[in-house]
Amino acid sequence: MDRKLLFRNFVHFMANVHQITNDMTKDAKTEDITQVQYKILEYITVSQSVTITEISDCLHVSLPNTSRELRKLIEKNLCKKVSDESDRRKYYIQLTEKGNALMEEAFRKIQLQFDERIKHLTDEELQEINKAVEVLQQKIFS
Amino acid sequence: MDRKLLFRNFVHFMANVHQITNDMTKDAKTEDITQVQYKILEYITVSQSVTITEISDCLHVSLPNTSRELRKLIEKNLCKKVSDESDRRKYYIQLTEKGNALMEEAFRKIQLQFDERIKHLTDEELQEINKAVEVLQQKIFS
DNA sequence: GTAGTTAGTTGTCAAATGATAATTGTTTTT
DNA sequence: AAAAACAATTATCATTTGACAACTAACTAC
Structure with missing residues (x-):
């Protein structure tokens, strides 16, 4: 496995995660909090x-x-x-x-956005995603 | 696939991603930039x-x-x-x-931290990770 | 060619965040 | 029992960030 390539993919991925979660949580805060x-x-x-x-x-x-x-x-x-x-x-x-x-x-609102993103996916794909999350969670973010 | 469960896993995952990337990029900025x-x-x-x-x-x-x-x-x-x-x-x-x-x-420093995290993994596991990143990238963060 | 739109700039103000020193009360160490 | 260490607070100040109004210059449509 080319570690340099893996890292590049990973960095790009992280940047995306940040951007999307910012989008998703942007309107989640009902109350007047920072x-x-x-x-x-x-x-x-x-x-x-x-x-x-x-x-x-x-x-x-x-x-x-x-x-x-x-x-x-x-x-x-x-x-x-x-x-x-x-x-x-x-x-x-x-x-x-x-x-x-x-x-x-807040979580309810985030879930709405999340559902919007995954609504066109098949059940198989959702399981694939769940597996992917598990893998990353376990191997990297633990 | 239980979407509620998937969402919970996902939220937890995102929180972790944020925390870890914060850690990783914290000392990455050499120059005096905000x-x-x-x-x-x-x-x-x-x-x-x-x-x-x-x-x-x-x-x-x-x-x-x-x-x-x-x-x-x-x-x-x-x-x-x-x-x-x-x-x-x-x-x-x-x-x-x-x-x-x-x-x-900056990227070099982040990569050091990244390498530290994956150094104990086998080549198979690294490929698994790469696959997971690809899946999430493609299905959710595109 | 003129009215409206778009890309970017400047200036100003308020709020959020970060940093640090000094202090209080509690626990641990010796 | 005194000294050192710890958890949290208060106060203060500088910097960063966000928001908005007013503006210039360039482009588009009619």
Whole structure:
């Protein structure tokens, strides 16, 4: 396997992924939240319960800035802090009902766009796609 | 094929792609350029010769803002404007030698990270990955 | 040839994001 | 028990990015 070629294909692929997902998530945000705030909510959504430092590390946003954005999200009643009983310096961040509803709505909209993209495909092709996602997920993005 | 499940896998996959590519491109920028400026250079790199409006459209940056960022990139001697002979309102944007060198360096660094990720894989697995990328590229991101 | 459209520019303002220093309260180490 | 390390916050400032209005120059259609 020509690794140089693989890399080129991969880079091109990644650029496309970014562009398309930008398109798809563009109108997904109903509420008045910023891009970073959306990313934070998304991260909380897929990770369920996370500390503030974890959010900061994974999203590459400094701890002070993460703290600031979380304050805004909490003010908007989209998430809440839960104190860790065994280490009272820590807080776990969780979505509120409102936050959950917001993200579900966002995902619903993204799914509409996604469905639009795959609507002309056969069941076989969909399985092929699912397989491809699994492969990449497992071999590269794990 | 369960479309709901496919979508969930896909969303999770996209989130991972974003995170990993962020990691990979984080240190790729040698020069003193901003995120948006890097995106523009990347787009010019993969697309070869593009107009300002095309850049604006594809990257979802308004025309005035695209124009401004391009001015900065041109001042930094990373790209240049070439007038379209048949329509003198238009300009094609191309990388300068310096810009080309910058992007090659960036890609080299990204490739290092990429190689790190795939170094333990067999040739068969690499071909599997290449196939997966092709499938997604063709069926979804085209 | 004139009205309308298109490609791009300039200038300005507000908001979002990034960076950093100083501080508080808690836990761990020694 | 003091010192060091850790999690998070607050405050402040610079930079980046986004949005919009007004403009120029070139092209198109009628």
